[in-house]
Structure formats: C-alpha cells, structure tokens
Amino acid sequence: MGYRIACLPGDGVGKEVMDAALMVLEKLELPAEFIHGDVGWEFWRLEGDPLPQRTRELLASTDCCLFGAITSKPKEEAEEELVPELRGQGLVYFSPIVRIRQEMDLFANVRPCKAYPGNPLNIRGDDIDLVVFRENTEGLYSGVEYHPVPREVRRVLEETHPKMSRFSAVPDDEIAISTRIMTRNACERIVRAAFEYAKAHKRPTVTLVEKPNVLRETGGLMTRVAREVASGFPEVELWETNIDAMCMWLVKNPNLYDVIVSENMFGDILSDLCAQLVGGLGFASSANIGQRYALFEPTHGSAPKYAAQNKVNPLAMLLTSVLMLDWIDEKERSRRLESAIAQVIDEGKSRTYDMGGTTSLHDMAKAVAARL
Numbered sequence: 001m002g003y004r005i006a007c008l009p010g011d012g013v014g015k016e017v018m019d020a021a022l023m024v025l026e027k028l029e030l031p032a033e034f035i036h037g038d039v040g041w042e043f044w045r046l047e048g049d050p051l052p053q054r055t056r057e058l059l060a061s062t063d064c065c066l067f068g069a070i071t072s073k074p075k076e077e078a079e080e081e082l083v084p085e086l087r088g089q090g091l092v093y094f095s096p097i098v099r100i101r102q103e104m105d106l107f108a109n110v111r112p113c114k115a116y117p118g119n120p121l122n123i124r125g126d127d128i129d130l131v132v133f134r135e136n137t138e139g140l141y142s143g144v145e146y147h148p149v150p151r152e153v154r155r156v157l158e159e160t161h162p163k164m165s166r167f168s169a170v171p172d173d174e175i176a177i178s179t180r181i182m183t184r185n186a187c188e189r190i191v192r193a194a195f196e197y198a199k200a201h202k203r204p205t206v207t208l209v210e211k212p213n214v215l216r217e218t219g220g221l222m223t224r225v226a227r228e229v230a231s232g233f234p235e236v237e238l239w240e241t242n243i244d245a246m247c248m249w250l251v252k253n254p255n256l257y258d259v260i261v262s263e264n265m266f267g268d269i270l271s272d273l274c275a276q277l278v279g280g281l282g283f284a285s286s287a288n289i290g291q292r293y294a295l296f297e298p299t300h301g302s303a304p305k306y307a308a309q310n311k312v313n314p315l316a317m318l319l320t321s322v323l324m325l326d327w328i329d330e331k332e333r334s335r336r337l338e339s340a341i342a343q344v345i346d347e348g349k350s351r352t353y354d355m356g357g358t359t360s361l362h363d364m365a366k367a368v369a370a371r372l
C-alpha cells in the first residue's frame with residue numbers, strides 16, 4: 001500500500017527544497033503517496049490563517065509530514081499584509097509551525113548536528129556528532145504572554161510574589177510578560193526521549209542544559225526530573241550545564257557532547273549554535289516527534305532573499321528526509337540516502353554557494369540522487 005505523507009512546502013525556499021526531497025525520495029523508490037498541503041504566508045494574507053483547517057485535517061489523515069519552511073513576522077507587520085477585507089478584525093498571526101507542534105503534541109524536536117568529513121564548513125573539525133533534544137511544546141514558547149498586562153494578572157502577581165512590588169509603579173502598557181511554563185510531564189518525556197536515544201545509539205552521555213541557579217522553579221523542576229529519569233539508565237551518564245556556559249563549551253570542545261536535552265527556547269538557541277559548528281543551516285535537519293505522528297523540517301527558515309533562485313543548499317532538507325525514513329522504519333533507505341549525501345560532501349565536486357561553490361540547489365540534489 002505505501003505511506004501517506006503530507007508535503008507542506010510553505011514559503012520561500014521551502015518550495016524548492018521540497019522539490020529536491022521529492023526527487024530524491026522518488027529515486028529511492030519509497031512506496032508513498034505525497035499529498036500537498038497549504039501552509040504559510042500566502043494563506044495568512046488571503047485567508048487570515050497560515051494553517052487552514054483543511055491542512056490540519058490533512059495532517060490528521062497522514063502517517064507523517066515533510067515540511068519546507070515558513071515566513072513569520074511580528075504581530076503588527078503581519079496585520080498590515082492581510083488583504084484589506086480581513087484587516088481590523090483582530091486576526092492575530094501565530095507561527096503555524098509552533099502551532100502544529102503544540103496542537104499535535106509533537107513534543108520532541110530532535111536536531112542532529114554531525115560534521116560530515118570533507119565539508120569545508122566544518123569549522124571545528126570532523127569529529128562532531130551530537131543530537132539536540134529540544135522540548136517542543138511549552139517553556140518560554142508556551143505562548144502565554146501579556147501586553148498590556150491585565151489588572152487582575154498584576155494584582156495576583158503582586159499579592160503572591162514579593163519580587164513583583166518592584167514593578168508596581170510601571171503603567172500597564174509599559175510592561176510585558178512572557179511566561180515560562182514547564183510541566184513535570186513535558187520535562188519527563190523529553191529527558192526520557194534523550195536517554196532512550198542515547199541508550200539505543202550507545203552514546204555515553206546526555207547533557208541537560210538549563211539555568212536552575214536563576215530560573216529556580218522551572219529550571220529546578222527540569223533538573224530534578226532529569227536526575228530521576230537518569231537513574232533508570234545506568235549505562236548513560238547525566239551531565240548538567242548552564243545554558244551560558246554551554247555556549248562557551250560548545251565552541252571550545254564540541255566533540256565532547258553526545259546528546260543534549262533542554263527546554264524549548266534554550267534548545268532553539270543551542271540548535272542554531274550546533275548547526276553552525278557543522279556547516280550552518282545548510283546541513284541542519286530536524287524532526288518534530290510525538291507519540292504517533294511526526295513532522296520533519298529543515299532547521300532553516302524560508303530565506304525570502306534566496307527564494308526561487310535555485311541557490312540554497314538542499315542538504316538540510318535531504319538530511320531531514322533521512323530522519324523521516326528512519327522514523328517510518330525505512331532503515332535501509334535512510335542509510336542509503338545518508339551515505340549518498342556523505343559521499344557527495346566528501347567528494348567535493350558539488351558545492352553550493354554556502355560551501356563556497358556555484359553548484360545550484362537542483363544540481364546538488366541531482367548529485368545525491370545519482371549516488372543512490
């Protein structure tokens with residue numbers, strides 16, 4: 001029968017890298033039906049919703065999703081770009097990818113960062129091979145934010161927290177609050193996913209990256225839960241590091257790390273840093289994994305300035321396809337695709353602009369397909 005895979009190319013270079021992925025998956029003869037779905041800026045502008053209901057239904061009826069990239073803009077700018085008849089209705093733009101992750105409970109954002117030998121962009125050598133597990137549904141990206149802050153919210157905070165008195169004199173519209181909400185359940189499942197991965201892949205350590213000395217409650221909860229979970233995995237060692245120090249250590253000794261686990265925003269930041277250590281966003285793949293569904297997207301955005309130029313590096317999207325094949329348990333195809341990518345990088349004949357060459361997006365993808 002084959003798999004049913006939703007394809008959401010989205011905006012900008014998302015469309016081009018999606019075409020590259022489909023070409024390569026076809027070459028692999030993956031038995032799958034690819035079903036196109038609407039998502040992104042165009043649908044925000046014309047319909048007031050970047051993630052239309054029909055697309056959510058498509059996701060609900062497929063095995064998994066391959067996703068390109070989308071453009072996100074701040075609230076006011078987004079409102080200005082709506083077609084005139086939709087303006088002034090109180091429509092608020094909210095990133096569709098963040099929404100899918102939360103609505104479908106795709107709680108683990110898994111981002112491998114591996115230095116493929118021969119990549120001229122491996123600024124820290126060829127021996128980095130780590131995986132970031134980013135909590136994907138809550139933390140600082142929970143979306144519970146206030147501006148202006150409602151009176152009753154301020155009153156409750158002032159009554160219940162002594163530190164709030166410092167802000168008593170600030171007018172309501174001169175203060176904004178974004179909450180960092182973390183639940184035991186979410187901490188547990190992301191840490192467990194990291195440890196299970198480490199165990200299955202024979203990785204000796206999991207590094208928890210937090211800031212419990214300052215973020216005492218949320219960071220404290222995550223740290224306690226991580227220690228509990230770790231006690232069930234005697235073969236994997238738990239390392240604990242603060243986010244600020246970790247940025248330094250990653251630049252200094254990136255090859256020391258195996259699996260990194262952290263809250264949503266810290267993981268967002270760390271995954272860009274780690275991506276750059278192994279060649280940048282042209283090589284950064286990611287998987288958003290839930291209990292029964294998963295969505296695969298390159299870490300890069302829609303890069304509007306490069307859109308429709310057949311220019312960006314498609315390898316991030318092809319490495320993302322490797323993750324998808326792995327998740328649907330097509331291990332053999334996954335291995336073949338990854339090794340074709342590794343060969344193309346090592347050979348050095350195909351080099352996209354980010355690698356200092358002139359190979360086009362399409363030719364790079366063709367070079368990979370030719371090795372399958």
Ligand code: IPM
Nearest residue numbers: 072095097098268271299301
């Ligand atoms: C990422 C991106 C997204 C995020 C943006 C586009 C909302 O930065 O996937 O890392 O913050 O999660």
Ligand code: MG
Nearest residue numbers: 268269272299
């Ligand atoms: Mg990011």
